[in-house]
Amino acid sequence: MKHLLKLMDLSKEEITDILNTADQLKYEKKHGIAHPLLAGKTLGMIFQKASTRTRVSFEAGMYQLGGSALFLSANDLQIGRGEPVEDTARVLSRYLDGLMIRTYAQQEVEALAEYGSIPVINGLTDYCHPCQVLADLMTIREYKGKLENNVMCFIGDGNNMANSLIVGGIKMGMEVHIACPSEYQPDAHIVSWAKDHGKFICTQNVMDASANADVLITDVWASMGQEREKEERKKAFSGYQINDKILACAKQDAMVMHCLPAHREEEITTKVFETHANEIFDEAENRLHVQKSILVKLLLQDKE
Ligand code: CP
Numbered sequence: 001m002k003h004l005l006k007l008m009d010l011s012k013e014e015i016t017d018i019l020n021t022a023d024q025l026k027y028e029k030k031h032g033i034a035h036p037l038l039a040g041k042t043l044g045m046i047f048q049k050a051s052t053r054t055r056v057s058f059e060a061g062m063y064q065l066g067g068s069a070l071f072l073s074a075n076d077l078q079i080g081r082g083e084p085v086e087d088t089a090r091v092l093s094r095y096l097d098g099l100m101i102r103t104y105a106q107q108e109v110e111a112l113a114e115y116g117s118i119p120v121i122n123g124l125t126d127y128c129h130p131c132q133v134l135a136d137l138m139t140i141r142e143y144k145g146k147l148e149n150n151v152m153c154f155i156g157d158g159n160n161m162a163n164s165l166i167v168g169g170i171k172m173g174m175e176v177h178i179a180c181p182s183e184y185q186p187d188a189h190i191v192s193w194a195k196d197h198g199k200f201i202c203t204q205n206v207m208d209a210s211a212n213a214d215v216l217i218t219d220v221w222a223s224m225g226q227e228r229e230k231e232e233r234k235k236a237f238s239g240y241q242i243n244d245k246i247l248a249c250a251k252q253d254a255m256v257m258h259c260l261p262a263h264r265e266e267e268i269t270t271k272v273f274e275t276h277a278n279e280i281f282d283e284a285e286n287r288l289h290v291q292k293s294i295l296v297k298l299l300l301q302d303k304e
C-alpha cells in the first residue's frame with residue numbers, strides 16, 4: 001500500500017491489517033504506552049473544505065506518533081491561486097514525508113499521488129471518504145466482534161460516505177443495504193461492482209433496507225459544496241431519516257452510526273442520536289486510532 005486514495009485499492013487483508021494496528025495503538029494510548037514510531041516525520045494537510053474531526057485527529061495523531069503536522073489551508077497555498085496540483089505535489093514531496101488532502105475532485109487526489117513521491121491520504125473528496133469508513137469498520141468490529149455477515153444499512157444521500165461504505169462493507173464480507181432517492185444514487189460503477197462482489201441491495205424503500213440490519217448509518221442530506229441545494233434536498237430526503245420506526249425494522253441490538261457533523265431532525269432524530277451517542281462518539285474517536293495506523297503503514301515505507 002503506497003497511498004490511501006480510495007478503499008477500492010485495498011484488499012481485505014490490507015484493511016484487516018489497518019484495523020488490527022489501530023486496535024493495538026488504541027490499547028497503547030489507553031494504557032499510556034508511548035509509540036513514537038514517526039519521530040522526525042512531517043505530514044502536510046491540505047484542506048479545501050472545512051473539518052473538525054479529520055484535521056484534529058490527523059494533527060493530534062502525528063504528535064502522538066512523535067512527528068509533526070502542518071495545516072495547509074488551500075486559500076493560503078499557491079494552489080488556491082491556480083498553481084497546478086502536479087507542481088504542488090512535486091514541491092511538497094521535497095519537504096514532507098506524507099500528504100493528506102481534503103478536496104472536491106477525486107482526480108486531484110489521484111494527481112497528487114501520481115506526480116508526488118510521498119504517500120498521499122484522501123481526507124475526503126466528493127467521491128469517497130476512506131479514512132472515515134475505516135474508522136466505521138473498526139467501530140463495528142469493536143461492538144459486534146466481527147464484520148463478516150453483519151448487515152450494514154445506509155439511509156440517505158448516495159454520497160461520498162455511501163460510496164465508501166459500500167466498498168468497505170462488501171470487501172469485508174458484510175451484507176450492504178442502501179436506501180436513497182432515485183435521483184441521489186451512489187456511484188454507478190460502485191453499485192455494479194457491489195452487485196458482482198457480495199450481498200448488496202440498493203432501494204428507495206427505507207423499511208426494506210433497514211430490515212434485519214445490525215448497523216444503521218446515515219449522513220447529511222447536503223454535503224460540503226452542495227449548500228445551495230439544501231432546500232430541494234430537504235424535500236427529496238424527507239423520508240430518509242433514522243428514527244424509531246426504522247430502528248424497529250432493524251435487529252434489536254442494532255448499532256447506529258453517523259460520521260458527523262449531524263443535522264438533528266433531518267437525517268436522524270435527536271432521540272435516536274442521543275440513545276446511540278456512545279457508538280457515534282466511539283466512531284469519532286476511532287478516526288484518531290485508525291489514521292495513526294494508516295500513517296504508520298504509509299510513512300514508514302521507504303521512498304522509491
Ligand atoms: N466526519 C468527518 O470527516 O468530520 P470532519 O468534516 O469534521 O473532518
Ligand code: NVA
Binds near residue numbers: 124219223259260261
Ligand atoms: N458527506 C459529508 C461528510 C462530512 C464528513 C460531506 O461531504 O460534507
